[in-house]
Each structure stands twice: as C-alpha cells, then as structure tokens.
Amino acid sequence: MSVVDMAARGVLDRLLSRRIIFVTGKGGTGKSTIAAALALLASQSGKRVLGIDVDAKGDLSRLLGAEPAGFKPRLVQPNVSALAMRPEESLQEYLAVYFKVPRFTRLTPLARVFDFVATGVPGTKEMLIIAKIAYEERRSESGRSAWDIIIVDAAASGHVLPQLRAARSMMELTRGGIIRSQAEWVDRTLSDPRRTLLVICALPEEMPVVEAIELHDRANQEAHIGLGACFLNCIFPVAVTAHQSSLLENLVERHEQAAQARLGGPVQPLLDGVRLARRLHEESDRHARTLRRRLSVPVVEIPRQVAATPGLAMTRAVANALARAAS
Amino acid sequence: MSVGTPYEVDLVEELARHDVIVCCGAGGVGKTTVSAALGMAIAAARPSRVLVLTIDPARRLATALGLKTIGTQPVVIAPEQLRLTGLEPRGEMAAAMLDMKSEWDRLIDRYAPNSQIRNRILASPFYKGISEAFIGSHEYMALEALYRFHSSGEYDCIVVDTPPSRGALDFLEAPTRITDFVGVRLLAWLAGPARVGWRALNFTAAPFLRLADRLLGGDVLQELGAFVRDIETLYGGVQQRAEAVSRLLRSRNTAFAVVTTLEAAPFAESVFFCTKLREYSMPLRAVVVNRVLPDVLRDRGAVRAATTLIEDPGIASWMEDELGQPVDAETPHRLGEAFLALNEVAEANSAQMTRLARFGRIPIARLPLADRDVSDLEALGHLARWLQGRPG
Numbered sequence: 001m002s003v004v005d006m007a008a009r010g011v012l013d014r015l016l017s018r019r020i021i022f023v024t025g026k027g028g029t030g031k032s033t034i035a036a037a038l039a040l041l042a043s044q045s046g047k048r049v050l051g052i053d054v055d056a057k058g059d060l061s062r063l064l065g066a067e068p069a070g071f072k073p074r075l076v077q078p079n080v081s082a083l084a085m086r087p088e089e090s091l092q093e094y095l096a097v098y099f100k101v102p103r104f105t106r107l108t109p110l111a112r113v114f115d116f117v118a119t120g121v122p123g124t125k126e127m128l129i130i131a132k133i134a135y136e137e138r139r140s141e142s143g144r145s146a147w148d149i150i151i152v153d154a155a156a157s158g159h160v161l162p163q164l165r166a167a168r169s170m171m172e173l174t175r176g177g178i179i180r181s182q183a184e185w186v187d188r189t190l191s192d193p194r195r196t197l198l199v200i201c202a203l204p205e206e207m208p209v210v211e212a213i214e215l216h217d218r219a220n221q222e223a224h225i226g227l228g229a230c231f232l233n234c235i236f237p238v239a240v241t242a243h244q245s246s247l248l249e250n251l252v253e254r255h256e257q258a259a260q261a262r263l264g265g266p267v268q269p270l271l272d273g274v275r276l277a278r279r280l281h282e283e284s285d286r287h288a289r290t291l292r293r294r295l296s297v298p299v300v301e302i303p304r305q306v307a308a309t310p311g312l313a314m315t316r317a318v319a320n321a322l323a324r325a326a327s
Numbered sequence: 328m329s330v331g332t333p334y335e336v337d338l339v340e341e342l343a344r345h346d347v348i349v350c351c352g353a354g355g356v357g358k359t360t361v362s363a364a365l366g367m368a369i370a371a372a373r374p375s376r377v378l379v380l381t382i383d384p385a386r387r388l389a390t391a392l393g394l395k396t397i398g399t400q401p402v403v404i405a406p407e408q409l410r411l412t413g414l415e416p417r418g419e420m421a422a423a424m425l426d427m428k429s430e431w432d433r434l435i436d437r438y439a440p441n442s443q444i445r446n447r448i449l450a451s452p453f454y455k456g457i458s459e460a461f462i463g464s465h466e467y468m469a470l471e472a473l474y475r476f477h478s479s480g481e482y483d484c485i486v487v488d489t490p491p492s493r494g495a496l497d498f499l500e501a502p503t504r505i506t507d508f509v510g511v512r513l514l515a516w517l518a519g520p521a522r523v524g525w526r527a528l529n530f531t532a533a534p535f536l537r538l539a540d541r542l543l544g545g546d547v548l549q550e551l552g553a554f555v556r557d558i559e560t561l562y563g564g565v566q567q568r569a570e571a572v573s574r575l576l577r578s579r580n581t582a583f584a585v586v587t588t589l590e591a592a593p594f595a596e597s598v599f600f601c602t603k604l605r606e607y608s609m610p611l612r613a614v615v616v617n618r619v620l621p622d623v624l625r626d627r628g629a630v631r632a633a634t635t636l637i638e639d640p641g642i643a644s645w646m647e648d649e650l651g652q653p654v655d656a657e658t659p660h661r662l663g664e665a666f667l668a669l670n671e672v673a674e675a676n677s678a679q680m681t682r683l684a685r686f687g688r689i690p691i692a693r694l695p696l697a698d699r700d701v702s703d704l705e706a707l708g709h710l711a712r713w714l715q716g717r718p719g
Contacts, residue, residue, distance in 0.1 A: 028355025028593060156354075206702075208355065234590075238665040244658045247650060255649045262645060263635045265628030270666050272623045273633075277665035279698075306675045310592045 007298040011229045011326040016042050018197050019137055020189070021228065022152045024160040025201030026211045030233040030318075033310065034201050034302075035153035036063035037319035043079035047148035050136055051082040054129060054163075058084060060153045065312030073136075081147075083136075090128040097135075126166035127183070134186040137195075157200070157215045164190060164198070164223040193226025200230045200297075204287040213294045220296070227297045229326070232288055236280035237303035245278055300326045337716040338613055338692040339368045343375065343484060345582040345612070347477060347575065351489045351600060352586040353593035357617045359384045360701045361586045361694070362488035363392060363422065364710035365615075367409060370420035372715060375483040378476055379422045382469060382490045391703045392422040401476075404704075412708025418483075423476075430468035431458040433475075438564035444557050453554045465490040466501035470572045477575065499607045502569035502576075509561045582612035589616060589676035601686050612690070614683060615714070619693040624673035629666065636663030692716075 015021055015038065023035040032053075039051045039060075050073055053060035058068025061084070066076035071089040073081040139146045154160045167187035171180060190196050198219055202212035212230060219227060251259050252271045259267045284301070291299045302321050307314040342348050342365065350362045359381050366379035378401055384394065393402045401421040409416040432449065439445035448454055458464060466489070473487050575581060583604055587597035597614075604611040623629065636642055636659040646654040683691060694713050697706060 026354065028353060030592065033592070203355070205355070236668070238661065238668045240661055240665045244661055247646065247652075247654060247658060248662050250650055251646065258649060260632070262642075263632035265630070265632030265635075266626065267629075267632055269623035269626040269629035270632050270636075270662070272621065273629065273666040273669050274662055276621070276624075276696075277669055280669075304672070306671045307591045310595055314591065 197228030235284035353596040368711035
C-alpha cells in the first residue's frame with residue numbers, strides 16, 4: 001500500500017547473490033528478524049544458507065523456529081543451518097585446523113585465562129569471530145562450498161565496526177607468518193563488495209535513524225566493507241492524505257448521528273484512529289526521507305508486522321514483506 | 328491524547344519509598360525517557376533530593392535535562408523549570424550522565440595499592456581494551472556510580488537508567504563478573520617470572536602457552552602477564568566493593584522497575600527479565616508499559632464502522648451526498664484500512680498485557696504513546712503526571 005520505491009527494486013537479488021551478508025542496527029530495530037528473513041528468502045531460491053548468530057543469544061535460531069543452535073552448524077529449516085558464535089570454541093577450532101592441536105576437552109580453567117587475554121589484547125575476540133565467518137565461507141564439503149550464502153546476525157551497531165575492522169588491525173600488528181597471511185585472506189573476503197555486503201536496520205524513530213546514519217558514515221570511512229541496503233523496519237503502512245482525513249472530520253463534526261447510523265458504529269474513535277494513523281505514517285515518511293537523503297544505499301521500507309511473539313510466523317511475514325518491497 | 332484506560336496505580340507512591348530505583352528493559356523502549364520522567368515525578372511528589380543517573384541519552388533529551396556535555400557531575404534542574412512543565416515540585420531533581428572511562432579510572436585509582444601500580448595500569452595498552460570491551464563492564468560501572476552517589480548521602484532517591492544490556496544476565500551478574508575478572512590469578516601465575524608452577528599444569532597449560540607464544544609473540548604474553556599481576560592487586564578491594572554493590576541491589580530499599588513496550592520482541596525480553604529478577608532475588612517492584620496505544624482503537628463499534636467503510640460499495644456516494652463535495656471510491660477504503668491497521672496492533676498489544684499477570688500483583692503503569700518524540704521538559708512533565716496517575 002505504501003508507494004513503491006524504485007531504488008529498492010532488485011536489492012534482494014543483489015544481496016542474495018553475495019557470499020556473506022552482515023546485518024546490523026541499533027538494538028530493537030529487528031536485525032535478527034531481518035537476518036532470519038533473508039536466510040529464509042535465500043533458501044527459497046534454492047541456496048544452502050548458513051545463519052550465524054554473533055551475539056549467541058539464540059535469537060536467530062528461535063526466529064527460524066528452532067531451539068538455540070550451538071557452535072556446530074545445525075539444520076533449522078530446509079536448506080538453512082544456524083550456528084551461534086563462541087570465540088573460545090572458534091579458537092579451539094582454529095588451533096585444531098591450523099596447528100593440529102587436539103581440541104581441549106576441558107578448557108574450563110583456561111577459558112577464563114583466554115577470556116582475559118582475548119579481552120585484554122585488542123581485537124582478539126573480534127578476529128576470532130570474523131575468522132570463523134571467513135572460514136565457513138571457504139569451507140568445502142564433498143568438493144563444493146559448504147554454503148552458498150552466509151547471513152550474519154551481527155553485533156549491534158556500536159560493536160560491529162571493530163569486528164569488521166579486526167582483520168586490518170591484525171595485519172597492522174603482525175608483519176609475517178601464518179596469522180598475517182590469514183588476516184590478509186579474511187580482509188580480502190570482507191572488503192570485496194562482490195562477495196560481502198553490510199546491511200543496516202533502522203526504525204522510524206529518532207535515535208535508530210541517527211545511529212543508522214552514523215554507522216553508514218563510519219562504515220564507509222573505516223571498515224572497508226561494501227554497503228548493501230538500509231532496511232527501515234516497522235513503518236506504518238497505510239497512507240491517509242490530509243484531504244481524506246478532512247472529509248472524515250467534516251463527516252464527524254457535521255453529520256455524526258447520520259454517519260453512525262450509516263456505518264453501524266461510533267465515528268469519533270474512527271477519526272481518532274485515522275488521525276493517529278496519519279501521524280504515524282508521516283513520521284515513518286519523514287524518517288525514510290532523512291535516510292534517503294543521507295545514505296548512499298537504497299532504503300527498503302518494511303511494514304510493521306503484528307505478532308504476539310517473535311518466531312517463525314513473524315519471520316515469514318517479514319520475509320514476504322521484504323520480498324514485496326525489494327524484489 | 329485521551330486514553331480511556333484507568334491507570335492502575337500511582338506508581339510514584341509505590342516507588343518513591345525506595346533509595347534506589349533501577350530501570351531496566353530491552354533497548355529502544357524509552358528507558359531513559361521513563362527514568363527521567365520518574366525522577367521528575369518523585370521530585371514533584373516528595374520533598375526528596377532525586378538524582379537521575381543516565382547512560383547514553385538521546386541528544387535532545389540530554390539537552391532537555393541540561394546535560395550538555397558528558398561528565399559525571401550532577402546538574403540540578405531548577406524548580407522553576409519543573410514548574411513550567413505543570414508540576415509542583417516539592418523536592419529537587421538533578422541528572423548526571425555516566426562516563427565509562429572515568430568510572431574505570433576511578434576504580435583503578437581507588438583500589439590500586441600504590442601510585443606506581445596505578446600509573447602502570449592506566450598507561451598499559453591493555454587497559455583500554457579491557458575497559459571498553461569487557462562484557463558487563465558498562466553494567467558494573469553503572470553500578471559503581473550508583474553506589475558512589477548512594478554512599479555520598481547527598482540524595483534520597485537515585486533513579487538509574489541501565490545500559491542497553493545484551494541480556495538481563497549481563498547486568499545482574501556484573502558484580503560477580505568484575506570480581507572474577509580482576510581475580511585471574513591463574514594467568515598471573517602462568518605468565519609470571521616464577522615458572523615453577525608450569526610443571527604442575529603441564530598437561531593443559533604448556534601447549535596453550537607455547538601456542539600463545541607462537542600466535543601473539545612472547546613479548547605480548549609477558550607484558551600481559553605483568554599487567555595481570557598489577558590488576559590482581561585490586562582484587563581484595565574490588566571483591567569487597569562488588570559484594571557491597573550486590574547487597575545494595577538486593578536491599579529492601581532498592582526497587583527494580585522493568586520498562587517495556589508491548590511490541591513483540593522487547594516485550595518478550597522484558598518478560599524474560601522479570602523472570603530473571605525473581606531468580607536472582609532482585610526486588611521487582613513495578614512494570615512501566617511505555618507507548619501504549621489509546622483504547623479507542625479497540626472500540627468494537629468503530630471496527631464495525633471501519634469495516635463498512637471498506638466493504639460497502641455505496642459509501643463513497645453516500646459521503647458525497649452528506650458532505651456535498653466529491654468523494655472518490657478510494658477514500659472510504661483508505662480511512663477504514665488506516666483504522667483497522669491500528670486496531671490490529673492495539674489488539675495484539677493488549678493481549679500481551681495478560682502475560683504480565685504471572686508475576687503476581689506488581690504495580691503496572693501505562694504511559695500513552697506520546698504525540699511526538701519526548702525531547703523536552705514539557706513532554707517529560709506530561710509523562711511524569713501519567714506516572715503519578717494524574718494525566719492531562
């Protein structure tokens with residue numbers, strides 16, 4: 001019902017033809033839902049999809065209708081697997097793959113040490129997260145890539161840039177050797193916009209829009225990553241013009257009794273609702289215009305979905321809305 | 328906006344008896360705004376000195392509160408300013424914005440056994456990473472600031488706006504985590520000069536350290552070891568403090584207020600948060616439901632009227648006759664759709680309210696969806712009156 005934005009056309013195909021999509025945004029903007037919806041849409045076009053939950057809260061799996069996933073990818077929907085990021089396990093896997101170190105069966109006392117090292121040495125955790133994503137991108141199974149596309153439910157906007165920058169930082173710290181060459185490979189994967197794109201989620205509210213713009217600008221300047229789109233989530237979908245609203249106003253003011261009889265219900269609440277709808281739609285519109293003016297990428301508007309609980313049904317609804325707006 | 332629902336309680340009366348009110352909830356629900364409004368309402372209702380401790384307010388809200396620059400110095404909001412919002416302040420209100428970096432510095436300063444160690448820690452390249460990246464550190468530093476202001480005795484009531492947590496646990500576990508964090512004896516011992524301990528842990532530790540040497544370079548590990556030994560000297564002090572902070576959170580004089588909207592995702596997180604508070608024996612005293620849609624949207628008669636607008640093909644021409652001006656066929660349809668779209672959201676939101684019942688008799692306050700972004704004192708004052716149960 002909202003005006004179709006031509007710039008949003010084809011965004012979905014462009015995103016789904018990449019190898020890795022990072023989805024970020026301020027908390028509460030629905031980035032996990034949008035990541036889950038993108039994963040569903042990719043799988044519907046026949047791709048083998050891996051969804052990665054970087055915050056490891058299990059949201060991504062739940063939104064795909066499954067129990068929270070672990071570090072090992074698990075099938076959660078036809079053609080969609082999910083994994084939850086754990087830097088400690090990423091380290092173990094890394095050591096096992098590249099240094100043939102048997103996985104520590106019980107790392108418990110050392111896990112805390114690791115935690116400290118990883119927190120104290122800038123970029124360690126970020127690098128382990130990003131390296132795992134790049135590792136999955138390159139991993140093959142029976143002679144072909146394990147995944148056609150990886151959708152990353154990335155850290156919230158404040159934390160995503162250090163992650164995306166991790167490989168660069170690592171390259172600055174190391175001059176040679178295995179880590180250096182691995183960091184270079186990871187960086188090549190992330191900084192190639194034909195392979196990797198970042199999408200930013202926002203809501204039609206002041207703070208999320210401000211944060212989306214800040215993130216967009218900083219990503220362009222600092223992160224060496226291509227930007228794919230901005231998803232403006234939860235817009236109010238029905239546009240009522242000032243004229244349409246004034247017709248109802250006149251009706252209520254001058255012919256309230258007649259209108260109530262003809263329509264079969266009180267008209268004052270109707271008018272209150274229409275006024276609120278107009279305000280909400282105008283706000284959505286104003287925020288969409290701000291984003292279009294300030295961002296270099298298409299802004300895809302996704303109507304608000306009505307659901308009691310976040311889950312597969314809501315993800316499907318968002319996927320459908322997303323496909324309508326950005327196909 | 329007229330909202331027909333009776334407010335359940337005077338939340339301010341409920342909460343104002345406490346020294347500390349911790350506002351928590353999912354990101355994006357208006358926690359900062361509610362905290363500020365709550366502080367104003369308490370300052371209006373009681374002759375109390377109220378402090379609102381906020382983390383990262385939206386710029387316009389910060390300006391509204393008079394917080395122009397980041398700093399931990401509380402700024403008093405003048406009574407005449409509060410009066411302009413329609414409140415009759417009996418107490419005094421101040422606001423302060425938390426600065427994580429200076430909270431960390433303060434902590435190091437307080438617990439370092441001597442200035443040498445303090446300076447070494449503050450100058451260490453690892454210090455920056457730790458003070459920024461350590462999970463739970465924002466949460467703990469908010470608690471530190473709370474404890475500091477609370478012990479100062481300068482305020483009767485402190486309203487804390489918590490950081491946008493990645494989950495309830497980060498906040499509730501912050502005191503334990505910080506204690507664990509500065510108590511990493513193991514690493515100090517492993518990386519320490521007295522390498523006698525190595526043999527005992529040979530099975531697991533030796534390969535780990537050899538690897539760490541290969542990956543990070545021996546110097547990095549040694550420097551880190553030295554840093555850890557310095558950090559470790561804080562242990563006793565931090566542990567005691569963290570315990571005191573924990574006690575403060577569980578105290579009878581502390582109240583937790585969960586702030587939420589009725590949107591599916593933040594609401595689910597808030598319900599989870601309430602459950603966790605119970606589990607951790609933290610005193611959940613109130614739920615503030617923000618941005619509630621007006622009840623008229625659920626009026627059944629109005630739904631009938633809206634449906635007629637959409638479904639009855641003769642409506643447009645009837646409207647033309649009544650109004651004496653042209654009405655196109657699209658108009659009634661669009662008007663009905665607009666109402667029904669909001670009705671659907673209002674119904675879903677209202678169904679959520681019943682899910683709060685399982686937490687027993689907790690006072691619930693509902694704040695109406697504001698007419699615009701709440702970004703000035705007047706709008707805050709309006710919300711404050713709603714919290715008092717005296718809207719309008």
